[in-house]
Amino acid sequence: MCGIIGYIGMQKASTILIEGLKSLEYRGYDSVGIATLDHGRIRIRKNIGMVSEVADSLKFEEMEGTIGIGHTRWATHGVVSEENAHPHFGKSEKIAAVHNGVIENFAELREEMKDHRFRSETDSELIPHLIEEHLDGSFIDAFIKSLKKLEGSYAVVAVDAAEEKLYLARKNSPLVIGIGKGEMFCASDIPAMLKHTRQFVPLEEGDIAILTRESYQIFNHDGKTVIRKPITVKWSMEQAQKSGFPHFMLKEIHEQKHTVSESLAANVDKAKKLIENHERIDIVACGTSYHAGLMLAYLLSKKGKNAHAYIASDYPFIAKPDEKTLMVAISQSGETADILQAIKAKSSGKIAITNAVGSSIARICDATIYMNAGPEVGVAATKTFTAQLAIVFRLAYEKVPEPGNLIETMLSKEDEIRKIAEKLSKKEHAFFLARGSNVPIAYEGSLKFKEITYIHSEAYPAGELKHGTLSLVTEGTPVIALAPKDETTAKLLGNIKETKARGATVISLTNDANVKKESDYVIDIPVVDARLYPLALAIPLQLLAYHVSVLRGINPDRPRNLAKSVTVE
Ligand code: G6P
Secondary structure, three states: OOEEEEEEOOOOHHHHHHHHHHHOHHHOOOEEEEEEEEOOEEEEEEEEOOHHHHHHHOOHHHOOOOEEEEEEEOOOOOOOOOOOOOOEEOOOOOEEEEEEOOEOOHHHHHHHOOOOOOOOOOOOOHHHHHHHHHOOOOHHHHHHHHHHHOOEOEEEEEEEOOOOOEEEEEEOOOOEEEEOOOOEEEEOOHHHHOOOOOEEEEOOOOOEEEEOOOOEEEEOOOOOEOOOOOEEOOOOOOOOOOOOOOOHHHHHHHOHHHHHHHHHOOOOHHHHHHHHOOOEEEEEEOHHHHHHHHHHHHHHHHOOOEEEEEEOOOHHHHOOOOOOEEEEEEEOOOOOHHHHHHOOOOOOEEEEEEOOOOOHHHHHOOEEEEOOOOOOOOOOOOHHHHHHHHHHHHHHOOOOOOOOOHHHHHHOOHHHHHHHHHHHOOOOEEEEEEOHHHHHHHHHHHHHHHHHHOOEEEEEEHHHHHHOHHHHOOOOOEEEEEEOOOOOHHHHHHHHHHHHOOOOEEEEEEOOHHHHHHOOEEEEOOOOOHHHHHHHHHHHHHHHHHHHHHHOOOOOOOOOOOOOOOOOO
8 A cells, every 4th residue: 555666866767766656556546646856956746546647647757857756645644636645745845755654643743833834634744844843953863853753654755855865764664775776766665676676675663764876874763873684586577567468467377387386385394393382373364365364274273273363453352362372474465554463462473474575574473484476466366375375285284285287277277267257247246155174265266256356245154055145145146166076065065056946056166076067157176185175276266256357347456445565454
């Protein structure tokens, strides 16, 4: 949510900022703006809309200067409007800043600055005003003094008309420095800078930094220098772009033929030992990652552990770790605010499962397992979900069965899935059913479906059908049954028949002859070790959601109202 990009170098800043903002689009936003510094003067252009529309209509490219900051805003404080878009000036036009996060005490602080004229309703505008208020010596002193007054979360980049420097700070909101030759970058995430560099310094909580063309310096809140080692990232730019696919989501679905094996090879030794040594395991996650968390909880419970998956935002209200509890945080972005909040609790140990090297969650935990799935741009998680499943399997099973060409086989069913998608694209509801360890996949299939098709869908452990949902099943209601042959099939078949008797259109993912007989459409699942079925089932459900979305004229990469990285609670 909200994206930040900053540049200081010899190239035209506006060009770099526009490119950077485009690659941050997946985070979700409603307005865009940039500021450039040219001959001691800061100019800002900003408006509501998509990056390319706003950049074209306001002629960003005409803005001169080799220093600049840019922002994509996802409204939290104040409506979607030009005034509320970032960057914001301070009292005068000598300081401009962009901000990601939420300043909780902004109303009190605004009250203290009665003589300032605020142009927006945002909490963010306060930041350049505060800096200006404190500016009676060096900019860095004023910056630090201002940051000390802020409660809440922030990633801030500020520019001062009097200096050729960028000022950065982070607290509970991501910000990464990119190191170039004679130029420096900063952004909310790494892909926004990948075209220019592979060397990055992710800022840590409370870090404050100054960028010049040649150097970066990092301080703590007392102004003391802190040393942060750069990391080198191997992702290619191509990996971060569409590679000929019409959407990032489809590209990322297809990438699973490589990413699953990369994730299966992740280093889980330390985390596995921690799991072995703990009886109680609390798993916290959100969205898609929560479904991977449910799978981990199911599999560890089967082994006799006291393992539970919690929705991270509710965890503080319903559970509390004790000194013997191990916490596991699952998050593709590693920056989800609800998870960061949940894992603040004191526990005996913390494991992170994330795709983001150097992310906040990775830094807080004692053991981090990186998913190795490469950058995921589509808002709807796909390859990071199967990466999480692969890691869950590694943590739960002594030895994970070899998937062989299972992923390729599932991907090869895309044409038949597209035909089924045509039938589904005109429906208003859909139900996903499964039993046992396939239930988290039904939840995930349903989430993916509603996220990007805007069709109402629900998922149920099939045994629950007759306790409520069956009343909604009428002639033509789509029921998607996850029914590969395993210990649950006989009972699931009974549930499928119950829906069929009420006129449901049954689409089954199965390799069972009896289930096939009851189904209107079948997506064939190969016979493999039953432990691999969740992986096999996840892929056709992603393809189904994708094709229904496209058939309905929706852009699956950018579903309405949703953001890839949810950095506010
Ligand atoms: C957002 C994304 C989802 C994701 C969830 C949790 O809602 O749109 O795809 O599953 O956040 O994100 P995380 O980065 O913690 O896995």
